Amino acid sequence: MRPSQAIYTDYDIPTTDGHHLAATVITKAGLPLPKSAGHLATPSTPAPALASTPSSAATRAQAPPILVICHGLLNTRYSRVVRALAVGLPYHACIFDFRGNGDSSGNTRYGNYLEEAEDLRQVVHFLQHNLGYRVAGFMGHSKGASVMFMYAVQYAALDGLWGSQKKEEKENIAATPLSSTGVAGGEPPLLLVDVAGRFDMTQAPMLRFTAEQQRSLQEQGECVWTHYGPDRDRPYIVRQRDLDERSATAMGAVRDLDMTRSRVLLVHGEDDDVVPVSEAQLYYDTILNGTSLNGQVSEDRLALRTLPRTTHVFTEAFERDQLLQVVGDWLKEHMVAL
Numbered sequence: 001m002r003p004s005q006a007i008y009t010d011y012d013i014p015t016t017d018g019h020h021l022a023a024t025v026i027t028k029a030g031l032p033l034p035k036s037a038g039h040l041a042t043p044s045t046p047a048p049a050l051a052s053t054p055s056s057a058a059t060r061a062q063a064p065p066i067l068v069i070c071h072g073l074l075n076t077r078y079s080r081v082v083r084a085l086a087v088g089l090p091y092h093a094c095i096f097d098f099r100g101n102g103d104s105s106g107n108t109r110y111g112n113y114l115e116e117a118e119d120l121r122q123v124v125h126f127l128q129h130n131l132g133y134r135v136a137g138f139m140g141h142s143k144g145a146s147v148m149f150m151y152a153v154q155y156a157a158l159d160g161l162w163g164s165q166k167k168e169e170k171e172n173i174a175a176t177p178l179s180s181t182g183v184a185g186g187e188p189p190l191l192l193v194d195v196a197g198r199f200d201m202t203q204a205p206m207l208r209f210t211a212e213q214q215r216s217l218q219e220q221g222e223c224v225w226t227h228y229g230p231d232r233d234r235p236y237i238v239r240q241r242d243l244d245e246r247s248a249t250a251m252g253a254v255r256d257l258d259m260t261r262s263r264v265l266l267v268h269g270e271d272d273d274v275v276p277v278s279e280a281q282l283y284y285d286t287i288l289n290g291t292s293l294n295g296q297v298s299e300d301r302l303a304l305r306t307l308p309r310t311t312h313v314f315t316e317a318f319e320r321d322q323l324l325q326v327v328g329d330w331l332k333e334h335m336v337a338l
Contacts, residue, residue: 005028005029006026006028006029007026007027007029008024008025008026009024010022010023010024011023011024011025013122013123013126014122015099015106015118015119015122016118016122017118019099019104019105019106019119020104020105020106021096021097021099021104021119021123022097022102022103022104023096023097023123023126024077024094024095024096025066025092025093025094025131026086026087026092026094026095028091031064031090031091032064033064034063034131034132034133035062061134063128063133063134064132064133064134065092065133065136065188065335066091066092066093066094066127066133066135066136067091067093067135067136067191067331068094068095068096068123068124068127068135068137068139069086069094069140069141070082070096070116070138070139070140070141070144070145070147070148071095071098071101071102071141071144072143072144073142074101074108074226074228075101075102075141076097076101077096077097078102079141080314080315081141081195081313081314081323082095082141084320084323084324085139085195085324085327088320088324089327089328090328091136091335092133094127096119096123098119098144099112099115099116099119108236109242110225110238110239110242110243110245110246111242111243111244111245111247111248113143113146113147113150113246113249116143116144116147117147117155120147120148121155121159124151124155125159128159128160135159135161136190136335137191137192137331137335138151138152138192138193139195140193140194140195140197141195141196142195142196142198142274142312143197144197145194145196145197145198146197146198146249146251148192148197149194149251149254149257149283150253152192152257153253153254153256154253156258156262162187162190162258162261162262189261189262189334190261190262190263191262191334191335192262192263192264192265193264193265193267193327193330193331194264194267194280195267195268195323196269196272196274196275196280196312197266197275197279197280197283198251198279199251199279199280199282199286200251200279201250202247208225209223209238213225217240217243221239221240221241222238222239223238224236224237225237251283251286252286254286254287254290255287255289255290256290256291257287257290257292258292259292259302260292262301263300263301263302264287264301264302264303265303265326266283266284266302266304266305267280267305267323267326267327268306269306269307269309269311269314270307270308270309270310272311272312273311274312275312280304284302287302288302300334305330307323308322310322
């Protein structure tokens with residue numbers, strides 16, 4: 001059910017490799033909307049292909065902010081966690097289905113983190129170049145959190161999400177006093193919220209597979225793990241090469257996050273039996289000792305919060321309420337120009 005105080009607009013976003021991503025922009029009453037965009041899109045109409053030039057600093061400064069929320073494995077833009085964040089927080093939000101999930105076309109795979117990072121890039125481009133928003137940050141649940149981090153490391157600078165930054169500015173920025181927005185130079189920070197994301201991909205989660213499925217993987221190189229989709233009629237085939245690709249996904253790349261221009265919140269349930277809460281500490285330690293922070297961090301730049309009696313999928317209402325409280329308080333400190 002869609003709350004009456006928000007306006008939901010559906011879009012069809014094409015990818016450069018021929019897929020279409022189903023997305024919904026949720027605008028909140030009382031917040032500014034884009035005045036114009038380079039290529040205005042109409043609801044449910046395909047957008048132009050991805051352009052290579054990021055938005056200018058002037059354009060971003062005038063654009064209203066929006067948060068992009070990424071769902072987890074075999075889920076959709078209307079999962080419990082995504083819906084709770086998108087509806088419960090007082091900011092414009094974009095939710096979407098990764099390829100092969102929900103209403104999006106194409107196929108999904110067990111280890112396709114890089115493909116989903118490309119999907120996320122298409123969504124960012126659409127929001128900024130077609131609709132006229134400024135992507136202020138990302139929130140990701142489970143697999144979506146890992147994808148969010150991969151996008152931030154590989155594409156945030158290319159897509160202009162860290163603002164205009166010359167090489168010499170980046171080298172000296174750590175010594176520059178912070179402005180009232182919390183980022184040297186006055187640019188708003190890029191906000192990253194990780195909800196129950198996995199860091200260590202090296203161990204294949206064989207406990208997820210039955211003995212018969214493991215035998216099929218060994219003998220045939222693939223197995224049907226589960227069925228998914230609205231009618232649970234789509235077989236989800238896991239191949240050995242998917243497991244290998246997943247194991248090779250190195251989330252240690254978050255050490256390269258530009259934390260002089262980013263703010264990170266790590267949130268994890270203490271009773272998570274899918275992704276252990278220790279994974280959040282691995283993210284924290286890696287970012288803390290990364291190239292930008294070098295072991296020096298303040299709570300406003302990198303924060304870790306654990307939620308008592310909270311599981312991976314946030315089934316109970318009180319779990320989602322805790323999540324909203326923690327994320328909402330953190331965003332209230334960091335969202336700029338609302």
